[in-house]
Amino acid sequence: MTGVRKQKAAQTEAALKEAARRLFVERGYLNTKITDITKAAGRSTGSFYEHFADKDELLAGLLADMRGQASEQIVAEHPREHDLTDREVLKAHLGMAWGVFREHLPVVVALFQSMVADEPGSGRAWRDLTADTEMLREHLEWLEERGHRLPGAPGILAPAIGAMLAMLAYAVMTAADGGPEMADEEIVEALTGLVSGGLGAFGASRMPG
Amino acid sequence: MTGVRKQKAAQTEAALKEAARRLFVERGYLNTKITDITKAAGRSTGSFYEHFADKDELLAGLLADMRGQASEQIVAEHPREHDLTDREVLKAHLGMAWGVFREHLPVVVALFQSMVADEPGSGRAWRDLTADTEMLREHLEWLEERGHRLPGAPGILAPAIGAMLAMLAYAVMTAADGGPEMADEEIVEALTGLVSGGLGAFGASRMPG
DNA sequence: GTCTATACCGGGATAGAC
DNA sequence: GTCTATCCCGGTATAGAC
Numbered sequence: 446m447t448g449v450r451k452q453k454a455a456q457t458e459a460a461l462k463e464a465a466r467r468l469f470v471e472r473g474y475l476n477t478k479i480t481d482i483t484k485a486a487g488r489s490t491g492s493f494y495e496h497f498a499d500k501d502e503l504l505a506g507l508l509a510d511m512r513g514q515a516s517e518q519i520v521a522e523h524p525r526e527h528d529l530t531d532r533e534v535l536k537a538h539l540g541m542a543w544g545v546f547r548e549h550l551p552v553v554v555a556l557f558q559s560m561v562a563d564e565p566g567s568g569r570a571w572r573d574l575t576a577d578t579e580m581l582r583e584h585l586e587w588l589e590e591r592g593h594r595l596p597g598a599p600g601i602l603a604p605a606i607g608a609m610l611a612m613l614a615y616a617v618m619t620a621a622d623g624g625p626e627m628a629d630e631e632i633v634e635a636l637t638g639l640v641s642g643g644l645g646a647f648g649a650s651r652m653p654g
Numbered sequence: 655m656t657g658v659r660k661q662k663a664a665q666t667e668a669a670l671k672e673a674a675r676r677l678f679v680e681r682g683y684l685n686t687k688i689t690d691i692t693k694a695a696g697r698s699t700g701s702f703y704e705h706f707a708d709k710d711e712l713l714a715g716l717l718a719d720m721r722g723q724a725s726e727q728i729v730a731e732h733p734r735e736h737d738l739t740d741r742e743v744l745k746a747h748l749g750m751a752w753g754v755f756r757e758h759l760p761v762v763v764a765l766f767q768s769m770v771a772d773e774p775g776s777g778r779a780w781r782d783l784t785a786d787t788e789m790l791r792e793h794l795e796w797l798e799e800r801g802h803r804l805p806g807a808p809g810i811l812a813p814a815i816g817a818m819l820a821m822l823a824y825a826v827m828t829a830a831d832g833g834p835e836m837a838d839e840e841i842v843e844a845l846t847g848l849v850s851g852g853l854g855a856f857g858a859s860r861m862p863g
Numbered sequence: 864g865t866c867t868a869t870a871c872c873g874g875g876a877t878a879g880a881c
Numbered sequence: 882g883t884c885t886a887t888c889c890c891g892g893t894a895t896a897g898a899c
Contacts (some may be wrong), residue, residue: 454882473774475684478874489884494876496882554774561770561824565682565763571829574821596851597844601834605845608825609818612783615770616817620780625810636814638805639852663864687892698866703894705864 458496460486462510465503466551470619474504474555475562504555511549519545527584530593530645536637538581539610543633546614557615571604578607585644596643606640667705669695671719674712675760679828683713683764684771713764720758728754736793739802739854745846747790748819752842755823766824780813787816794853805852815849 464486468477479500483493497503519541529535546553563569575582585599595602617624617632625632673695677686688709692702706712728750738744755762772778784791794808804811826833826841834841 457882469774471773471775473771475771476773479876480874490875491877491885492883499875558770561767562682562684564680564685565678565828566680566830568828568830568832570821570825571833574825596847597840598834598836601836601841601844602848604825604834605818605822605848608821609814612779612817612821613814616779616783616813619774619777621775621777623777624780625807625813627807627810631806632810635806635810639811639814640848641852642805642854643848643851645851666864688894689892699893700867700895701865708893 454496457486457488457492460488461493461496462503462507466507469551469555474500474558501559504552504559507552508556511552515545515549527587529584529588530641532637532641532645535641535644536633539636539640540633542610543614543629546611547618547629550618554615554619557611574604574607574611575600577611578603581606588644602644610636663705666695666697666701669697670702670705671712671716675716678760678764683709683767710768713761713768716761717765720761724754724758736796738793738797739850741846741850741854744850744853745842748845748849749839749842751819752823752838755820756827756838759827763824763828766820783813783816783820784809786820787812790815797853811853819845 461482465477465482468481468485472481477500479493480490482503483490497506522541527534529538560570560573582599582603585595585603589595589599613632613636670691674686674691677690677694681690686709688702689699691712692699706715731750736743738747769779769782791808791812794804794811798804798808822841822845
């Protein structure tokens with residue numbers, strides 16, 4: 446039976462992925478060479494190409510793993526009601542996003558680097574950002590339809606909030622030391638306050654004149 | 655006199671910088687090779703090294719140019735009062751930052767890519783982010799000392815706002831087309847509303863229970 | 864200072880034995 | 882499927898003529 450072979454192959458693939466995850470956090474996606482990965486995994490260079498066409502495909506694999514893992518828990522926990530003007534609901538959302546970043550840091554780092562390294566002319570940053578915050582945008586639109594007054598168009602607020610979350614998480618989680626001496630909980634709390642105030646309190650006219 | 659030589663050299667250096675600026679926006683800093691720059695500038699490869707040790711040094715030069723230009727106008731326009739709870743003051747600040755990003759896009763793109771491409775383990779992202787938002791942090795601390803209640807520590811709010819601004823600007827300004835069909839003014843207005851509400855309205859307890 | 868030519872090397876990718 | 886050995890190219894950086 447070929448089961449043994451398959452198993453061994455699966456082991457190698459897993460080893461490569463595992464090594465990649467580790468290296469992506471330490472050195473980053475861009476600076477990690479394929480040979481670094483194979484070396485760290487204790488395999489040969491040639492073996493890599495039996496499993497992945499290139500580094501991008503490996504990343505895609507990691508991403509798929511993450512989605513498979515994360516989507517379950519998210520769907521399970523995801524509240525049906527989405528009144529983001531409710532401070533606690535908002536905080537739950539932000540906290541969940543932050544937690545996913547934290548848990549899948551290798552993939553997050555890799556994706557972030559890969560996105561930014563792309564040709565600016567490709568417009569990929571904007572595309573990714575809007576795609577990843579689509580759900581948030583819809584929630585905001587829903588609020589608007591219900592008569593809630595937002596400080597701006599959902600089409601810009603959602604990407605803005607997503608940008609803040611992603612960039613800040615990247616910075617905080619890769620801060621070797623000397624980062625914010627602050628627990629994740631505190632950070633999420635602060636962000637919640639910032640966003641919550643902006644989204645919710647807009648009716649209270651602070652307009653001059 | 656050697657003035658003629660010097661002048662020619664200065665011309666070459668300027669040409670290289672100018673070409674670099676153009677290419678950085680189109681292809682990005684990382685994807686632009688030294689040979690691309692010299693080619694675009696109509697100079698030879700070897701000539702490059704007469705002016706810069708490497709690509710990093712060229713970027714440092716561009717950055718210096720930008721600072722020299724920007725600091726004047728900023729200092730000139732910078733209001734002495736910094737009550738960021740005043741919506742218009744806040745908007746002026748955000749608008750100014752956005753304008754600098756827009757005007758010096760090549761340098762901004764290059765710095766951003768360079769920052770993100772660094773080894774995550776270096777912690778550079780957090781270091782840069784805190785350094786670039788130091789002034790904002792001080793303003794927030796000043797507010798706090800005066801008894802104003804913020805939604806979180808200035809040490810995290812300032813980087814958070816900076817992260818939002820930087821990442822969003824990068825995404826928006828490199829969005830080939832299909833970006834937000836929105837003028838800069840509208841974007842700044844929306845961001846102002848978002849941040850202003852968060853910073854200012856916190857007293858109004860929206861706490862549950 | 865600027866050019867042409869080239870040395871040099873890192874690293875992606877493949878060939879072919881096992 | 883995995884290995885070793887190698888090809889090969891892009892791109893940095895330098896040498897030396899002008």
